[in-house]
Amino acid sequence: MVSQDFMVDILLVEDNANDAELAMRALRKNNLANRLEWVKDGAAALDFLFHRGSYAQWPKQLPRVVLLDLRLPKVDGIEVLTAIRGDPTTRELPVVVLTSSREEQDLVATYQLGVNSFVAKPVAFDEFARTVASLGMYWVLVNRVPPEIRQER
Amino acid sequence: MGIKAKLKLIGLLPLVMAVVFSLTFYRGQDRLDILRERAQLAEEMLEELRQLQQVSRRFVESRVNSGRRKGYRLLEDLDLQMLALKASASAPGLVTLLSEMERRLILIRIHFMNLDGLSVPALRQLDDPQSREVASRLFRSISELQPFAQRLHRLSYAAATAYSDQLWVTELWLFGGSAVVVLLLTHPMLKRVGAAIHTLSAETKKVGRGGVPEGLVLAGEDEFAQLGKDFNRMLHRLAEAEQAREQRARELEDAVKDLENFSYSVSHDLRAPLRAIDGFIGILQEDYGPSFDDEGRRLFAVVSDNAKRMEQLIDDILSLSRAGRLELEQLEIDMNGLVDEVWATLSEERSGRSVRFICGDLGRAACDPRAIRQVWQNLLANAVKFTWGRDPAVIEVSAERLPGAIRYCVTDNGAGFDPAYSSKLFGLFLRLHSVDEFEGTGVGLAIVKRFVEKHHGHVEATGAVGEGAAFSFTLPTVPTDRSQEQQYGQSRLHG
Numbered sequence: 009m010v011s012q013d014f015m016v017d018i019l020l021v022e023d024n025a026n027d028a029e030l031a032m033r034a035l036r037k038n039n040l041a042n043r044l045e046w047v048k049d050g051a052a053a054l055d056f057l058f059h060r061g062s063y064a065q066w067p068k069q070l071p072r073v074v075l076l077d078l079r080l081p082k083v084d085g086i087e088v089l090t091a092i093r094g095d096p097t098t099r100e101l102p103v104v105v106l107t108s109s110r111e112e113q114d115l116v117a118t119y120q121l122g123v124n125s126f127v128a129k130p131v132a133f134d135e136f137a138r139t140v141a142s143l144g145m146y147w148v149l150v151n152r153v154p155p156e157i158r159q160e161r
Numbered sequence: 162m163g164i165k166a167k168l169k170l171i172g173l174l175p176l177v178m179a180v181v182f183s184l185t186f187y188r189g190q191d192r193l194d195i196l197r198e199r200a201q202l203a204e205e206m207l208e209e210l211r212q213l214q215q216v217s218r219r220f221v222e223s224r225v226n227s228g229r230r231k232g233y234r235l236l237e238d239l240d241l242q243m244l245a246l247k248a249s250a251s252a253p254g255l256v257t258l259l260s261e262m263e264r265r266l267i268l269i270r271i272h273f274m275n276l277d278g279l280s281v282p283a284l285r286q287l288d289d290p291q292s293r294e295v296a297s298r299l300f301r302s303i304s305e306l307q308p309f310a311q312r313l314h315r316l317s318y319a320a321a322t323a324y325s326d327q328l329w330v331t332e333l334w335l336f337g338g339s340a341v342v343v344l345l346l347t348h349p350m351l352k353r354v355g356a357a358i359h360t361l362s363a364e365t366k367k368v369g370r371g372g373v374p375e376g377l378v379l380a381g382e383d384e385f386a387q388l389g390k391d392f393n394r395m396l397h398r399l400a401e402a403e404q405a406r407e408q409r410a411r412e413l414e415d416a417v418k419d420l421e422n423f424s425y426s427v428s429h430d431l432r433a434p435l436r437a438i439d440g441f442i443g444i445l446q447e448d449y450g451p452s453f454d455d456e457g458r459r460l461f462a463v464v465s466d467n468a469k470r471m472e473q474l475i476d477d478i479l480s481l482s483r484a485g486r487l488e489l490e491q492l493e494i495d496m497n498g499l500v501d502e503v504w505a506t507l508s509e510e511r512s513g514r515s516v517r518f519i520c521g522d523l524g525r526a527a528c529d530p531r532a533i534r535q536v537w538q539n540l541l542a543n544a545v546k547f548t549w550g551r552d553p554a555v556i557e558v559s560a561e562r563l564p565g566a567i568r569y570c571v572t573d574n575g576a577g578f579d580p581a582y583s584s585k586l587f588g589l590f591l592r593l594h595s596v597d598e599f600e601g602t603g604v605g606l607a608i609v610k611r612f613v614e615k616h617h618g619h620v621e622a623t624g625a626v627g628e629g630a631a632f633s634f635t636l637p638t639v640p641t642d643r644s645q646e647q648q649y650g651q652s653r654l655h656g
Contacts, residue, residue, distance in 0.1 A: 026437035033444065079429050108432040110479070131435045131472040133443030133465070 017043040017148045019071040021053040021088065022106075023080050027129070031075070031106075034137040040144040045071070050083025054091055057098055070101055073147035078107040078114055086114075089121045100154060102147055106140075163383045167350050171343060178339045185335065189328035195249050196321035202242050203314030209235050209242075210310060214303050217273065221296045224280050232277075236270050246313075258313060265306040272299035357385035361392065368396065417486075424482045431475055439468040470602075477604035480535075481589070484611045489529040496523035496569070499530065500558055503537040510545050515553040523560040526567055526636050532612040533636075539605040540571045540632050546599055547630065548575035563635065566618065570633040577624040586622050609634065 018040065022028040028046050035041040047053045053076070055061040059068050074092070078085035085105065092098045104125040105118050115126050127143060130136045213235045220228035243263055250256050275295045357379055364377045377396070379389030442464050450458065500520055526533075541556070548554035557572045576594065578586065585591045587610040592603040610620050613634040624630030 024433050024437075026440065027433060030436065030440040030444075108429045108436070110476070129432070129436060131432055131439055132469055133436075133440040136436060136440060137443070 015043050015067075015069070016045045017072045018045070018144060019053065019056060019074045020044060020046045021050065021074065021076045021080065021085070022046065023048050023077065027077075030133070030136060031140045034140040035144045037137070038141045038144060040141070040148055049081040050085065050088040053080075053088050054083060057092065057101070058095070070098065072102065072151070072153065073143075074101060074103045075106045075143070076103055078105060078109055078118075086117060086121070089118060089123060093122050102151065102153060104143060104147065106143070164350060164354070165384065167346065171346050171350075174339065174343055174346070178335070182332065182335060185331060186328070189324070189331070193321060193324055193328065196317055196324055199246060199249065200314055200317035200321055202246055203310050203317055206239060206242050206310045207307065207314065209239055210303055210307055213239070213269070213273075214300065217276070217296065217299055217303070220280075221276070221292070229277055229280070232273055236266075236273060239266055239269075255313075255316075258309065258316075262306060262309045262313070265302055265309065269299060269302045269306065272302055275299075353381075353383070353385060357388070361388070364392065364396075368399065420482070421486075424479055427475060427479065432472065435468045435471055435475075439465050442468075474602050474604075477602045477608075481604050481608050481611065484532070484535070484608045484615075487529070487532060487612075487615070489532060489615055491527050492530055493525055493527050494530050494533070496526055496560065499534055500537055500541075503534060503541055506538070507541055507545055510542065511554075514549075516545065516548070517553050517555045519555070519557040521557075521559040523558065523569065524567065526638070528616055528636055529612075532615065536609050536612050536634065539609050540634075543605060543632070544571055544573040544575065544630075546575075546601070547577075547594075548573050549599070551575060566635045566637050568633050568635045570631055572629065572631040574629040577626050577628045577630045578622075579626050580624065583622050583624070587620055606632075 018035070020028060020031060022031065025048075028048075032041050032044065032046065035044060045056060047056055052061075053074070056063045056066070057070065057074075059066060076085050076088060080088070083091075085107070089103060089105070092101055092103060102124045104127060105114075105123050106127050106129060107114065108129050110128050118126055125143075127139060130139055213232060216228050216232045216235060219225065220232060243259070243266055247256075247259055247263070250259055272295055276292065276299055279289065279292045279295060360377060360379065377389045377392050379386050442461050446458070446461050453461075497520065500523060504518060504520075541558075544556045545554070548556065551574055555574045557570075559570050559572070561568045561570070576599070578594075587606045589604065589607040592601060594601075606620075606622075609632075613620050613636075617637050618635040620632070620634045622630060622632050
């Protein structure tokens with residue numbers, strides 16, 4: 009039986025601690041941060057998703073959504089997305105790119121890789137908080153995924 | 162030997178030929194004249210011998226003094242002719258013949274003189290046996306000489322005819338020979354010229370199609386070999402230039418990549434600290450707001466506003482950088498449709514205000530819709546912004562056909578500007594109003610200028626303080642020389 013403590017709804021991949029704090033605060037205000045795992049680079053994100061390294065002992069369950077930054081240490085966001093879409097177990101996992109970039113090339117590249125959503129982080133705090141909160145609400149509470157994605161393997 | 166020297170030689174050949182021809186012909190004619198004269202002399206001798214026969218006969222019969230004199234004259238003529246014949250004769254057969262004739266001529270003279278000595282003028286019709294004897298000897302001698310003279314005439318005539326034929330044959334041979342020589346001299350040269358020109362033109366075409374061919378081989382020592390060497394040297398330099406160009410293109414590509422990386426970093430990394438500033442100020446306000454007084458809260462607002470303004474600056478710099486990098490694609494677009502679309506997006510900015518928008522017939526134009534949409538966006542947004550407080554604000558868009566171009570104009574009745582500073586309007590980050598009066602970063606018109614100039618058009622602004630402004634830009638209606646050149650250059654590079 010999987011412990012409720014280990015259940016993760018949101019995987020936040022964000023190297024900037026301030027951005028992560030702001031995002032988690034916005035989610036917490038909406039009661040969405042209880043089942044959130046924050047990793048600081050792409051390698052850790054892949055470890056989490058593929059149950060490797062420090063996450064080897066964790067239950068083999070995928071989150072409801074991955075909030076992915078693009079500029080990341082070690083393995084960048086595009087590579088993480090490529091790995092997710094390249095593996096049959098994670099191919100259908102909802103991935104939302106949450107980035108500072110407003111470059112068209114990133115938008116095009118991530119959509120070509122099959123991202124579910126592309127959101128540019130607003131600089132204004134209130135706007136940022138609103139955006140992150142509504143993302144959390146939508147992907148955790150509103151959106152439904154095929155059952156096999158959440159199944160324990 | 163060089164081609165030039167050969168050509169000179171061939172040019173000289175006809176001259177040499179002409180000299181040889183005329184010399185041969187002249188000498189042949191000379192000889193032919195001698196032969197003909199000899200035949201003529203022989204004929205004359207025959208005639209004179211015949212006359213001498215008649216004269217002698219008459220003299221024997223009539224003893225007339227005039228006959229005697231005439232006989233002597235004829236003999237003298239015969240002597241002279243004999244001398245002339247001997248003077249021109251050199252062939253041994255002819256010399257023998259002539260000396261035979263001379264001997265007989267002397268005999269004739271002796272007989273004639275004997276006959277003369279025996280005659281007495283007073284005695285006519287004297288039947289003297291001695292005289293008869295002498296006369297018969299004289300006649301015999303004359304008739305002996307006659308066949309010789311005939312033979313001489315025949316021989317000389319035949320020789321003249323033969324020589325004339327030979328002369329013509331010689332001339333023909335000379336003519337044919339020189340033609341062959343000219344042909345032999347020109348043929349290899351013409352072949353060489355043909356082959357060299359063919360090779361050169363083929364190699365030149367290869368160069369024309371782009372790329373540098375491996376070089377041209379024209380063996381030998383003549384001008385074409387030299388030309389081949391020069392051509393190779395030129396190819397070499399061309400290759401060097403091409404290499405340098407490629408090097409520069411690579412450097413430029415690197416520079417562009419650097420710039421792209423830079424703007425990407427700006428776009429991504431400069432926003433994070435701003436978000437942190439605004440975010441944590443926001444948290445501070447949310448969590449500890451009640452414990453601050455009004456001044457404290459105003460200070461929060463100042464920090465927050467500046468963070469947002471900084472973000473606007475970053476966005477504007479990025480869009481300017483994108484404007485510079487945008488590769489234009491020309492499409493035929495309906496300008497009225499585009500302007501209406503842009504005007505619709507500005508509804509938020511003009512909400513709650515009374516704005517009259519007048520749009521004339523703008524027609525169609527060939528341009529990049531992304532770029533020109535941004536141009537209209539910036540010009541119309543400016544017009545909306547700077548007419549703030551006017552009631553009603555009037556914004557008018559019009560088009561005017563010029564030779565080779567079309568000019569679009571956005572006129573408003575807004576704050577206007579001091580014409581003294583009009584040159585600064587389109588400069589980057591240059592503003593004629595303070596931020597307190599009108600918000601902005603001073604990038605919008607710089608982007609307008611950049612896009613319009615990329616289309617080979619130009620921008621213009623007129624206005625006066627408090628009396629509104631008019632911003633206009635032109636788009637060429639025919640492809641400009643510069644764009645044609647670029648296309649040509651590109652096709653050459655790719656081709």
